[in-house]
Amino acid sequence: xxxxxxxxxxxxxxxxxxTLWLAIGATGRDPRQFPEPDRFDIGRSPxxxxxxGIGPHFCIGAALARAEIQxxxxxxxxxxxxxxxxxxxxxxxEIAVFRGxxxxxxxxxx
Numbered sequence: 001x002x003x004x005x006x007x008x009x010x011x012x013x014x015x016x017x018x019t020l021w022l023a024i025g026a027t028g029r030d031p032r033q034f035p036e037p038d039r040f041d042i043g044r045s046p047x048x049x050x051x052x053g054i055g056p057h058f059c060i061g062a063a064l065a066r067a068e069i070q071x072x073x074x075x076x077x078x079x080x081x082x083x084x085x086x087x088x089x090x091x092x093x094e095i096a097v098f099r100g101x102x103x104x105x106x107x108x109x110x
Contacts, residue, residue: 024050026100071074082109 006016014020028049029037054060059065076083084106093100
């Protein structure tokens with residue numbers, strides 16, 4: 001996206017005509033809107049993320065993705081009494097516009 005007019009965002013100056021990369025996934029990373037953005041919080045509220053896009057660009061598979069994660073978590077919670085992260089650090093993919101962990105090792109106890 002090219003900027004039509006010059007403007008500022010916080011301390012960043014954007015000049016007219018400058019190319020901008022808009023990373024929608026980064027919208028869920030603002031600690032002013034999402035306290036502790038690195039913490040998995042299934043009950044986070046309000047949760048006005050844009051991970052599935054917005055408006056005419058909203059992901060057609062969003063409902064399916066939500067149903068899949070709901071079923072997967074329900075299955076895990078039904079089988080295991082305790083679910084913990086089995087590492088002290090998570091490594092992330094080094095892709096500019098798509099952020100996600102390379103793996104999420106879990107310790108499962110019945």
